Amino acid sequence: MTPRSEQPTTRRPEQAILVGLAPPTRSTLAGSGSLPVETSDPKNHRRAERPRLASRRPRFHALAEAAIRVLAFSSIAAIILIFVFIGKEAWPLLHDSAIGKEVTLAKMWFAQQWPGYDAPEHVWQPVSEIPKYAVWPLVVGTLKVTLIAMLFAVPLGVGAALFVSQYAGRRLREIIKPTVELLAGVPSVVLGFFALMVMATWLQQALGLDSRLNALVAGVALSFAIIPVIFTVSEEAFGAVPRSYVEASTALGAARWQTIVRVVIPAAGPGVAAGIALGLGRAVGETMIVLMASGNAAILSVSPADSVRTVSATIAAELAEVVFGGAHYTVLFFLGVLLFGFTLATNLLGEFAIGRMRRRLGGMA
């Protein structure tokens, strides 16, 4: 009766590994090496056998393996180099006196009384007689769009994953899963264009908003980009819950929904959390959609009907014309450091959650 019974029980250990491999490359790279998780992992047993196998292989294989190892480490090196580069370009902000005259960290984070303004304000006007670099409007804008996107993407992504892994028949699953994953392949510029030309008008007419382009439009469009991330990781997590859990629960007389709510969801919880964290990282860093659909006005407000200018869109829009090494340039790189730090943190969080889930389920296997 259940589609579940078609899956052989032996699939379980591989699925548990798959959970670790599922997130996009960026996050996998960011997390590797720093997680003390792997001790009880079945992967390590295999690694112990490796030298014995290698000695039987021709030399070419050893070379290929070395090459792959170099490639793997080079991507870690690339991440470190990128961070060093961004940090180096932002560094003059802290000590360069010429730049200090134009902008300081305090001027960026606290409201300033600018000439021509009635009260102290946070203003982002980098091209002006007196350049103004307040970062709060950008940070709040980014968080606002991200929050809206998550409000749409989390229920949809997790809900779809739960449905596909627990309720859907095999045929339905084979239609839904690739379709959602296909969404991940839609270029963000296409999503942005759709939001700009079509969705903005719909939402304005439906909700009677003052301006077409605003945080809501950008957030909804952004959610399309992160639904596949959340869906894929969550679906793997639900699939990795051992069958024995479900069987035990059923044997105790629990109904289907009771099993799902009381057993499957708690067991897969960290995996789902990982999916959400990875989606969050993607949402904060996503550039093209918000650049096109948000209106890019640096307004400091909480209203979702206001236009927003996000950190990533600001960098994309302004970096092309700034004077190399000048104050504006340095500030944009500082924004880059903020963005990099935030996405790194969310990705590490995701990796950590995946590791926790693996340990939790691994102990039972």
Add this chain to the structure above:
Amino acid sequence: MQKVQIESVGNQTRNQSILKIITQGLAIVTVLLAPLAAAAGEITVKGSDTMVILGQRWAEEYMRVHPKATVQVTGGGSGTGISALINGTTEICQASRPMSAAEKEKLRDRYATIGVEIPVARDGLSVYVNESNPLTEITMDQLKLIFTGKVTNWKELGGPDAKIVVYSRENSSGTYVFFKEHVLKNADYTVRAQSMPGTAAVVNAVAKEKFGIGYGGAAYAKGIKVLKVKKDSESAAITPDEAHVKDGTYPLSRPLFFYLRNKPTGDVGAFVEWVLSAAGQAIVTKVGYYPLK
């Protein structure tokens, strides 16, 4: 499972070596062809988004008349174009605003020249509103109040009771700077002004936004209403048409420039000369801007 992995590794290495051969081949071909391309007279033009549409028509027509020449036109904004001129990545920079003193200084530091400024056309910077907007004219003062955020409702200008949605350009745009200098008198734009990536985007936004207002080159004014502009409340309302832009009575008329590092010679010289000729200036009119004479 291990075995499968190793096989795919072999494939990857083979693919990589094929890729390497292709890249090397391409590199050699490029090196061999480079002198040919230079001989054929490749001219790069970069800068103002207002002028991209014009530069492209010029390039198309020029290449039709001179089949050996190649003219490459890209936008990015006047600021971007001037940076490219200073960095040496373009030969001709199109700009919808004059170069600033700081930019000229940088050019002098690098090339010991302050550059050559050649006006190539005139534009009447137009104020766009939605076609449904009942307003037909606006004063420079009102424009300033709207774009600095002091006036936020059309009611205050005798229009309907609705919020004004202000569209501006990204700050790399020459039009952004021109408007800021000549209309806002260097005051800041309102924070509520939305930044559009190009004039076409502003026009598109205003065409769809019932209560929107924006600004941009005259050549882009399609599907929207162009407001007549009054210098002050006493003076006459003037449309940005040819006569008024040429004699400068339209308050927002401005020259459009080519900037070069040195006096143009050779292929670049020939192109610039052609742009200023009757044939080149005829294209200015066709695109929707106004010729110099």
